[in-house]
Amino acid sequence: MSRRCFAPRVYGCPGLFGPPGPREPGVRGDDRTRRGGDVVRYDADVLVIGGGIIGLSTAYAITRAAPGTRVVVLEKEGGPARHQTGHNSGVIHSGVYYPPGSLKAAFALQGSAEMVKFCAEHGIAHEVTGKLIVATDRCELPRLHALAQRARQHAIPVRELGPAQIAAHEPRVRGRAALHIGTTGICDFGAVSAQLAQLAQDAGTSVRYGARVEVIGRRASAVAVRTATGEVLRARALVNCAGLHSDRVARLAGDDPGMRIIPFRGEYYELRPARADLVRGLVYPVPDPAFPFLGVHLTRGIDGSVHIGPNAVPALAREGYDWLTVRPGELARTLAYPGSWQIARRHWRYGMGELHRSLSRHAFTRAVRRLLPDVTTDDLIPAPAGVRAQALLPDGTLVDDFLFKESPRMVHVLNAPSPAATASLAIGREVARRALRHI
Template sequence: MLYDVTVIGGGIVGLATAYQIKRRRPELRLLLIEKEPYVAAHQTGHNSGVIHSGLYYKPGSLKAVNCIRGYDMLLQFAREEGIPFDLCGKIVVATKPEQVPLLQNLYDRGQQNGLTTIRKISLGEMKEIEPHVAGVDAMFVPQTGIIDYKVVAEKYAEKLRNLGGEIHLGEKVKGIAKGPSLSIVTTTKSAYETKLVINCGGLYSDKIAQMTQEQPIDVRITPFRGEYYQIRKDREYLVRNLIYPVPDPNFPFLGVHFTRMIGGGVEAGPNAVLAFRREGYKKLDINFSELFETLSWPGFQKVAAKYWETGLGEMYRSFSKAAFTKALQELIPDIQESDLAPGGAGVRAQACDRTGGLLDDFSILEDEKVINVLNAPSPAATSSLSIGLTVSEMALKRF
């Protein structure tokens, strides 16, 4: 079976990429391969459903450019397809005086990224927006919203099929052999000849990339699990919309926060702990081979040496509901341990290079026959149509 383009990975980025290619060049024969029996099974189906504004990202970076462009594309797509969303806005709160300069830096970065309607707010305004929040300074981000990205991804898949794209579910890629003009992608069920391979493998993107390279690649996916609690129904009044802390600029996670969900309910979290397997959604999910690969990677060892104190705190909160509650009480002092019921968890595919750098930006590497999307964590869901457009432009130069 011969294809022009084969996309590996049925998460939101793979589906958006395949959809953008087929939309622009419907005559190309396109195949998308996903190892699970349904799309959006991992990062897409386990995230918090936030529509990100582009506030946090370095101006001019792939994250900033694609998040801001992707934001508008996502909203237009949702409106056209009747997918519910709510631009409810969020507040970012400095809970300690030493966080005030960091909040100002965040505000300045938002302005540089074109978010001209964000605004610093007084403590009185903060209490009007979120009556139960405590803090010493705050800003309001009206662009932030909520949506169900699994619904979005399923709609991408539907539209891709309608354009003639093929989606093969329940097939795991076992190998990729690059030839002079065609590559052969071998799966657990079949083999496919293709002119171009696009790797959107998420948590296994590094493994798939290595199948396409003779030399070892210098990036390894390090899986971080984020665990959530659900706020008890009769205590949901404590949170009106979205409440975020000022993030630690040295750590690539946003800190525990409160998120109202588009389908109802309020989530609190996530923390960020090392997952002992790449698709390990429970504390005791362990794949010893994958864990050994993570722990023996020189880059991770450098990360662990640098962030060991933060990491221990995150791990402690993972096993101690009281400690998790204490972290939440910095934002909402009235929240109690009894208000929290166990929620879901997600695993973030965080690329880590050999030198101990946690890749802060999206990373897309290409050669003549392969495009590897190697690092696409948050805000990849918000950015998905824009990332898909970026990758499709790289792909279509070959045709």
């Protein structure tokens, strides 16, 4: 992404908008529009940058809301869901954590049941397991009670449990009290993404892999992109679902996102198969209200394996899935951002604890033992990590809700935190609605 074209003062980059080539077979007559003496040939109505679950859901939703709309999805990787979508815990969240009135709550409450239905209709492995949120310390009890009240506000089925009832659900888990949330489940979000891609393609969408966008231009009547292969595509509107690179794509398009994506790596361990019976389902701690991450939790996946984690440590690259992956330019820009220093100043104690657990398996094991006393260091096997695209404001505030921004012919999805995968069908419809207004 080396060249930038800024709008609205500059409405495009040389070569992106003309002269138009000969009309291609099958291109309708109204695919050419004359503006200010120029003729623009549209290759699509909507370009979607990003082939994760949100980008693919958006493409699918556009084809359902406005059949015949020509959509092209551009994904830089060789297949769908290679980053955040393909590296999450696979949990279908109920919405219990999210405050009333937030987009998180609205999307999760609608999306969780919808995702279960989608998986059932398309033969995607899933299960409604329920989960426990466990308080292990007396000081957590008021927060647990507040979560129970919030669940009732959201009409989420919830039961409050004591130690004996916790043991009935999870014999190896220890806690003072817990909530049982009945609507939580698990599924394979990679398979969901692949199905969305297929459904969108069946409706006429072109999904192009290996299509890294390097240049974006905009005029009053059109947007255009150039990919790393030199291909130029012109459309009436563009949707930015670039996840870890969403702020960079916004700037490439000439828009100021007002935030910066700061990558946090979530590191997981997996229980040795012989010890997987320590956990029956999903077990979460009471979340820390000062930080939007949910803490180390226990998750039995759709394949029967049990993952433990994640912690949250700064990644040294936007796609930095381990400590050895360092991109100096990306790291320098993160360190130069004022918000990075502000968050470090406010949360350095929390951050040091996360770093300690990242570098020491013994420290990680001690954290897990708060919920699962029988686990040992030898029971834990390193598992693939994920990277969370966390939006950060210049004052160091972590953006804890979905963040959308629109400009002429552009829709940017700048922050799509958990429960984005759970609520991807609902989010896709919302982004599609915004995109269709621009055409």
